[in-house]
Amino acid sequence: MSTVMAKAPAVETPFLRLARDxxxxxxxxxxxxxLVLIVLAALLARWVVPQDPYDLAQLDILDSxxxxxxxxxxxxxxxxxxxxxxxxxxxxxxxxxxxxLLVGVVATLIALAVGVAVGLLAAYAGDRVDGLVMRLxxxxxxxxxxxxxxxxxxxxxxxxxKVIVALAAVQWAYYARTxxxxxxxxxxxxxxxxxxxxxxPHGRIMMRHLLPNCLPPLIVVATVQVAHxxxxxxxxxxxxxxxxxxxPSLGMLIASGYQYMLSGDYWVSLFPGxxxxxxxxxxxxxxxxxxxxxxxxxxx
Amino acid sequence: xxxxxxxxxxxxxxxxxxMSVLVxxxxxxxxxxxxxxxxxxxxxxxxxxxxxxLGLDKPMHEQxxxxxxxxLGGDLGTSFVHGVPxxxxxxQRFPATLELALCAMLVAVVLGIPLGLWAGLKxxxxxxxxxxxxxxxxxxxxxxxxxxxLIMAFAVTLGWLPAGGRGETASLFGVPWSFLTxxxxxxxxxxxxxxxxxxxxxxxRLARAGTREVALQDYVKFARAxxxxxxxxxGVHILKNxxxxxxxxxxxELGSVIAFSVVTxxxxxxxxxxxxLIDSILQLDRPVVIAYLLVTVLLxxxxxxxxxxxYSLLDPRIRLGGGRA
Numbered sequence: 349m350s351t352v353m354a355k356a357p358a359v360e361t362p363f364l365r366l367a368r369d370x371x372x373x374x375x376x377x378x379x380x381x382x383l384v385l386i387v388l389a390a391l392l393a394r395w396v397v398p399q400d401p402y403d404l405a406q407l408d409i410l411d412s413x414x415x416x417x418x419x420x421x422x423x424x425x426x427x428x429x430x431x432x433x434x435x436x437x438x439x440x441x442x443x444x445x446x447x448x449l450l451v452g453v454v455a456t457l458i459a460l461a462v463g464v465a466v467g468l469l470a471a472y473a474g475d476r477v478d479g480l481v482m483r484l485x486x487x488x489x490x491x492x493x494x495x496x497x498x499x500x501x502x503x504x505x506x507x508x509x510k511v512i513v514a515l516a517a518v519q520w521a522y523y524a525r526t527x528x529x530x531x532x533x534x535x536x537x538x539x540x541x542x543x544x545x546x547x548x549p550h551g552r553i554m555m556r557h558l559l560p561n562c563l564p565p566l567i568v569v570a571t572v573q574v575a576h577x578x579x580x581x582x583x584x585x586x587x588x589x590x591x592x593x594x595x596p597s598l599g600m601l602i603a604s605g606y607q608y609m610l611s612g613d614y615w616v617s618l619f620p621g622x623x624x625x626x627x628x629x630x631x632x633x634x635x636x637x638x639x640x641x642x643x644x645x646x647x648x
Numbered sequence: 649x650x651x652x653x654x655x656x657x658x659x660x661x662x663x664x665x666x667m668s669v670l671v672x673x674x675x676x677x678x679x680x681x682x683x684x685x686x687x688x689x690x691x692x693x694x695x696x697x698x699x700x701x702l703g704l705d706k707p708m709h710e711q712x713x714x715x716x717x718x719x720l721g722g723d724l725g726t727s728f729v730h731g732v733p734x735x736x737x738x739x740q741r742f743p744a745t746l747e748l749a750l751c752a753m754l755v756a757v758v759l760g761i762p763l764g765l766w767a768g769l770k771x772x773x774x775x776x777x778x779x780x781x782x783x784x785x786x787x788x789x790x791x792x793x794x795x796x797x798l799i800m801a802f803a804v805t806l807g808w809l810p811a812g813g814r815g816e817t818a819s820l821f822g823v824p825w826s827f828l829t830x831x832x833x834x835x836x837x838x839x840x841x842x843x844x845x846x847x848x849x850x851x852x853r854l855a856r857a858g859t860r861e862v863a864l865q866d867y868v869k870f871a872r873a874x875x876x877x878x879x880x881x882x883g884v885h886i887l888k889n890x891x892x893x894x895x896x897x898x899x900x901e902l903g904s905v906i907a908f909s910v911v912t913x914x915x916x917x918x919x920x921x922x923x924x925l926i927d928s929i930l931q932l933d934r935p936v937v938i939a940y941l942l943v944t945v946l947l948x949x950x951x952x953x954x955x956x957x958x959y960s961l962l963d964p965r966i967r968l969g970g971g972r973a
Contacts, residue, residue, distance in 0.1 A: 487663055490952050492904040494911070495944065499671075502929050502937050579790045586792045587914055587926050602793060609800055610811065618800075621793040628788045
């Protein structure tokens with residue numbers, strides 16, 4: 349067994365090389381570790397926190413607005429304090445992370461799918477289609493994301509699904525532009541020409557030949573965009589046009605703590621904010637490193 | 649040049665038209681326009697009268713023509729909450745937003761350029777690395793949370809600055825401004841810094857990248873070799889050349905600062921357009937929302953147009969290249 353293992357590094361897959369390059373940066377590794385912890389906590393929320401913050405039977409109103417580290421009536425310590433309904437902030441934050449991550453990731457995936465389809469088509473079809481699509485992308489990108497999201501949510505109303513739609517609508521243009529850029533370069537290469545000479549169907553050339561070779565910059569943009577989406581969702585929820593009260597995200601938790609902050613009860617707002625900050629920074633660290641690793645110009 | 653301007657104007661007109669169709673479709677097709685345009689407190693009789701008056705019983709294309717017609721005449725409906733014309737309400741709030749946005753830009757430039765220069769001249773020093781880490785944080789931190797923390801620190805804990813509002817204002821050209829009074833200025837500091845944070849990080853990065861590039865150029869080396877004082881080399885030879893990208897990017901970003909002021913205004917209860925928008929969305933005051941959207945779209949189209957035209961004046965390659973399309 350050990351001899352087989354020893355031989356393994358001789359064949360180095362692209363993924364292994366990527367992983368090794370990535371691991372050279374300690375900051376990025378730390379970011380990745382934190383990110384994995386956050387995602388695990390969000391996925392396993394029900395089992396890692398002491399309380400289900402939305403099961404009213406588990407809340408004790410007598411424990412409301414306790415400072416961090418206080419001992420509650422239930423016999424356990426509230427390490428991060430409680431809010432006005434006696435809800436354990438740690439539990440609320442982990443459940444809030446769930447909503448924030450769900451919205452950020454799903455919105456990014458939808459935007460990615462739409463953007464890739466549109467951008468790839470534009471690059472492959474060229475001419476009129478390309479001109480039209482890129483004009484549309486230019487116009488959309490000349491408006492700030494938050495403005496477009498606000499317009500959409502003002503029209504659509506509140507709700508997790510609506511926030512996801514709004515964020516996806518805001519983001520698709522970035523992917524369309526990114527993949528079009530790399531697809532235009534790849535398109536002129538010989539392997540595409542060869543595939544076209546073989547009279548392969550256009551769909552197959554786009555999906556099997558063009559797309560895989562355009563992926564690296566897309567991965568980088570998508571990673572960073574997840575962080576953007578999470579921050580934007582938090583902002584929208586803070587403004588009161590995002591997720592509904594029944595499914596609070598981190599932004600919502602921060603907003604509901606706002607009124608107490610001015611009277612000095614800082615913890616209801618501060619800790620969800622820190623959780624949001626750590627999540628965004630961790631994603632950005634990983635994204636930054638991926639950019640360096642995947643950038644062919646920097647490759648040694 | 650004339651062709652370029654005309655083409656650009658036509659493009660802007662198309663964008664404005666497209667956006668008004670979108671807004672129209674949003675109100676009239678997705679939602680029920682009766683709920684949108686008539687106050688929920690109206691009784692049956694008022695509803696019927698309003699439906700007839702607004703022409704909601706007419707076919708779709710006639711309604712659209714009406715909508716465009718009254719919008720062109722500056723009539724975007726009456727606010728349910730305030731009982732005054734919605735467009736006037738939005739325009740009345742505009743100076744406060746503009747003041748905040750311009751102050752934020754000023755903060756970003758005044759702090760960002762020296763910090764970026766420093767980080768660019770000494771990239772490996774402790775200060776340089778601290779500045780760069782700070783700018784990464786500035787990109788990552790959500791604006792609204794920073795605003796709350798600023799209030800927490802400077803208004804609640806230290807008690808140095810007021811937590812919100814515009815403070816005392818003084819009139820100039822018949823419009824109230826905060827920066828003309830001492831009290832108004834203290835109210836302006838926190839929101840301006842908050843709104844500036846994101847652009848500050850951007851300016852730092854631009855100035856640093858520019859400085860690192862320019863510092864290696866022959867004319868800088870020559871100026872040094874000539875024995876000019878370091879302050880003169882940095883202040884004249886380097887600074888002048890890094891200003892070009894900084895100024896262009898800031899011109900482009902003015903619009904986004906105005907849009908982002910929605911967040912800062914809400915946190916600091918700054919009575920600008922953005923706060924009005926959020927209040928109106930929450931109170932279902934739809935005519936005001938529509939008025940805000942159309943005003944902002946128009947504002948953006950004008951800003952983009954001006955930036956493009958100034959660009960083409962500064963850089964002939966853009967118009968000779970036949971525009972971006």
